[in-house]
Amino acid sequence: MELYEFTAHQLHNLLLQRKISAEELCTSIYQRIAETEEVVKAYLTLTRDQALAQARRVDQRLRAGETIGPLAGIPMALKDNLCTKGVRTTCASKILFNFIPPYDATVVSKLDREGAVMLGKTNLDEFAMGSSTENSGFYPTHNPWNPDCVPGGSSGGSAAAVASGEAIFALGSDTGGSIRQPAAFCGVVGMKPTYGTVSRYGLIAFASSLDQIGPFAKDVTDCALVLNAICGRDSMDSTSVIHELPDYTSFLVDDIKGFKIGLPKEYFAEGLDSRVRAVIERAIKVLEDRGAHIEETTLPHTRYALPTYYIIAPAEASSNLARYDGVRYGFRAEDAKDIIDMYSRTRSLGFGNEVKRRIMLGTYALSAGYYDAYYNKALKVRTLIKRDFERAFEKFDAILSPTAPSPAFRFGEKTDDPLTMYLSDIYTLAVNLAGLPGISQCCGFVDGLPVGLQLIGRPLGEGTLLRIAYTFEQSTEHHRVRPRIGKGVA
């Protein structure tokens, strides 16, 4: 078995037993990247020198007999909308092609303190707007299971990196499904924690009230380890919630007897690929066999989630992205006549079509005379959607659904019609509107492409989700199946 095939918790043991050094591990993952990156294109920037230096520091600590944390020396990747001091951070946008942040995002400092080794920055849909990574301003990332297919998005680079063994774990961001949907498409574990659990400081904002950072991992155990490292109240983020931080690994219990899980009928309706439905039904059977009570429930306002999301998210984005104007940093168009011309040319040339579409949608929704009909109405519907979940959680410990209506689709399949593309997040959007935690894990395959199982929890109910997902993982082998790419099996 090659090093890139191991999980973080396995590699941690190898490091502790001194069977490998962090430097060796780091080098071997770069080797893997050299083998597969040509096809996958998960990364926008590689930071080899910095990574090797970090790995050597971990080796020094090991040699000095110091104790190291579970992520020390573990090679990982960061979505390129997380600010990294001194390392180019682009959001996969031409408008930030040369932006080098003077500061680290809170999660980046936290991982750095843990000794995790950053390999590089991964590709995404520009400003995290998209579901296929086709909207990257630089190049698309390919699905390691089938390079003709998209890896999902917007955190497609992070998902593909973990799936292909180009990173042991990764961080992404999830505004409407941007961690869970690519995790599903790439067959890895992806989690969006409760809004406010992970500090957003240093995450380049798309939609502030929906954005949340979360992990991609090869299994549920690694997912819990990364959560331990990145969660917690941060004084730099006023929306980060104050709560006692649990040890997420304490929820890795192989037992869900008596757990009540709801199946929202609206998530199993028209639009769901029948082959995906069949895979999900088999997964439901597995959980029932392990003692869970599973029954149908309803989230009646589900059909309003997509229109609500596509008012609130673009509205916030139109304001968040206003700062990219060519005045202070990033791309600036040449030969402008005056300041207005400079703004308009910079933004016309610097932003891609999807970003422009959403800026216009959001600007319209917030405009005088339309605000009440769109933005204000959307806020009200958002409350109704939240209440749907509250009502369901009076009865259930978790809600189960497919992560996406279909497996990974082919390049270009949905690029002509934005609405079709938006529908690939139909099962994940509402979770962000309600601020809830959600996890996606691989529960089977259709035509050699992974299918994601989504579990949605109560606010701060990450533990319950981890326990169900862990029990499912212990009862199945799907998470051990890796795509055939490069010389070996990842």
Added chain:
Amino acid sequence: MGKWEAVIGLEVHVELKTNSKIFCSSTTEFGGDPNTHVCPVCLGLPGVLPVTNKKVVEYGIKVGLALNCEIARFSKFDRKNYYYPDLPKNYQISQYDLPLAYNGYLEIESEAGRKRVGIVRVHMEEDAGKLIHEGTIASTPYSYVDYNRTGVPLLEIVSSPDMDSPEEAKAYLEKLKAIIQYTGVSDCKMEEGSLRCDANVSVRPKGSTELGTKTEIKNMNSFRALQKALAYEIQRQIQVLEDGGRIVQETRTWDEERGVTVSMRSKEEAHDYRYFPEPDLPPLVISPSWVEAVRRELPELPEARQRRYVNDFGLSSYDASVLTSTKEMADYFEECLSFYPQPKVVANWVMGELARLLNATNIDISARPVTPRQLASLLELIDRGVISGKIAKTVFEEMFSTGKEPQQIIEEKGLVQISDEAELRAVVRRVIAANPKSAADFKAGKEKALGFLVGQVMKETRGKANPGLVNEYLREELTKL
């Protein structure tokens, strides 16, 4: 104005004197090399988030209470979206529909007596940066931006349209400035931009209750400018209406040099700010106990201080209002009283000589060129007869320009009052002898002649003779004749 009356409302921006900015820990210090008082947060770099400075909310509550406002139990920040290079995020974090404080008032003295001016709202927001142009904004090939001021906390205070003359507007702004200075949350220096004022102006036929179309006037950088701009704009609007025209709703800027207001943009060109709740900041929940705690810390405000001066010190209401018009002057007055407890004498000196010299030299009382203790020493020297009241004024001028102690000046210049009887009687006799006609006039009952003779004694002693004694000895010597 004849058959017209003006309706004026003011929007005032006040910079708060916190140590750090409203949403980050950068310093608020005035000046500094360009872009040195900045951090990723106030520069609006990608990925940063605002964190509310609690002190700003506290100061806002303080001003709200001082202006008799209700304090919101539930308030929030909103984003005001517009593009300008001095605004790094291209939106300003401000407050829209749920301001921190609302529904207050302050009182001014106007021609018609005491008048209440309503305060519609007090809200918090962040300041923008400063553009520096090479030459003029029209000709400059490029401009520089200094973000030091970006994120400095501001309060915006909006009045009701309750004022009907430039004088009332000035009185309102002076009173507002005094109240805020009393609370200690701002310097309120118009010349440094820590107090800024825009005005909404309209005119209507006298007696009408309907409001006319208003214009907004910007760029008035002094109290004088405010009065002049309003007077001009009211006259302009009346002229337009009398010529059968219509007022266009627009924003106009005051051109100080030409003494006119000039159209900046019409209502059609007005920005749509697309306000929406700031998603990066949770709403503010303000507990009544916090409000009460702030209320307890409120210092004595001008109105109360004025009443105290009248009741406890027996000052006239006019004197009391002048002395309390700024906190610095009132503090100076009371500090002086602590050394020399005669309110009327001190009041006369502070409002007279001191105010005159401050005005003439354009020095602020806070600079205290003569300290209250020094003024008190001077007054004691008069009481002890060391110098006359007249010489004291000369000494005070010297104190004002040199900062020296009165005693030292008196010694250096030999200004000690002559009270020695033998010495004075000698001069008096000499003067009587040299002016027999005046002496005869006095004896004939012409009191005025005595004044002339006193003057002659003073002249001979170069003003140092004790005037009381001179009077006494002159009368005695004259009756002996």
